[in-house]
Amino acid sequence: MVAPLISEDIALDPSAFLGEYGGYIDELAIVAKAASGETLYQSSIAPSMMDKENFFERFSNIAKYLDISTYAVIHAFFDELFHKKFKSVSLNAEEIPVSATGFICPNKKGYWKYLAEIMVEIADLQVSGIILLDFRYPWRKYCFCTECIRDFRMLENLPVYFHYGLLEERIDLYEKWLKWRSGVLSDALKYFINHLNSQGKNIPVIVEVILDPISEMTSGVFEYFGQNLEELSKSVDGFILNIFPFSTIDKDVITDDVFTGIISLNKPIYLLYTKNLTESELEILKEIAKIVNAKKIFIKFAQIAS
Ligand SMILES: [Zn+2]
Secondary structure, X not given: OEEEEEOOOOOOXXXXXXXXXXXXXXXXXXXXXXXXXXXXXXXXXXXXXXXXXXXXXXXXXHHHHOOOEEEEEEEOOEOOOOHHHHEOOEOOOOXXXXXXXXXXXXXXXXXXXXXXXXXXXXXXXXXXXXXXXXXXXXXXOEOOOHHHHHHHHHHHOOOOOOOHHHHHHOHHHHHHHHHHHHHHHHXXXXXXXXXXXXXXXXXXXEEEEEEOHHHOHHHHHHHHHOOOHHHHHOOOOEEEEEEOOOOOOOHHHOOHHHHHHHHHOOOOEEEEEOOOOOHHHHHHHHHHHHHHOOOOEEEEHHHHHO
């Protein structure tokens, strides 16, 4: 039920790791494109992470011989390298649980092309699927970069001085804006999958969904992160629920009805936990896994070892 997620900050040797743990695992998730924007494989377009230029390939090649499926994890709309050029902008001072620095605006078509090429490269590395982390807006009230303001203003025939305050005054406009920005994200996903298919790569794509009480669990992802799960479900091969990344895990808020919506979409569901894991938290994760009939619980490897 539990499988390791190998992130970019972990120092280990792929062969030694698989020699030691290979007998206990059948699936494995490895970061292929880090939050820094660097890759852990040899890319022809992105810079490789120092000392990890072939880390991913070594892992996935050996794993294949051991009948272990490898999932490539990509930080999608988070990239410290290109953040300056494509950053997501908010005009509001709302405090958010994690910094938005590093988040890319999902409306940047230049970045779509870049990420699509990276996905094509990764599809050639003996992988069973691609997991897109950070496939979202950083928070509510994003993005108000020049392009987003221009595109939405033109679409709705709004005055040149359009700004966030106008959305606060007019609920109808706010709803249109939410719908518009979720459409941008859904279009990006379609673009990536079409591009993969056009290159002959038919690889499953799984999208991260944040599950946290601060962002109102699954019912909040539309307003907080711009994710229209129903729309996304038409393109993805599964969702991976990132459990309580901003809060301490709390059994009481995890009820069956939190998951009704996402279960009804009929897509494979995986779980992800990225923090230190205690025995009791593992029990809660297993309970969630039971409710959503999860295929796998991915846990950051360092946490398994500690
Ligand atoms: Zn934008």
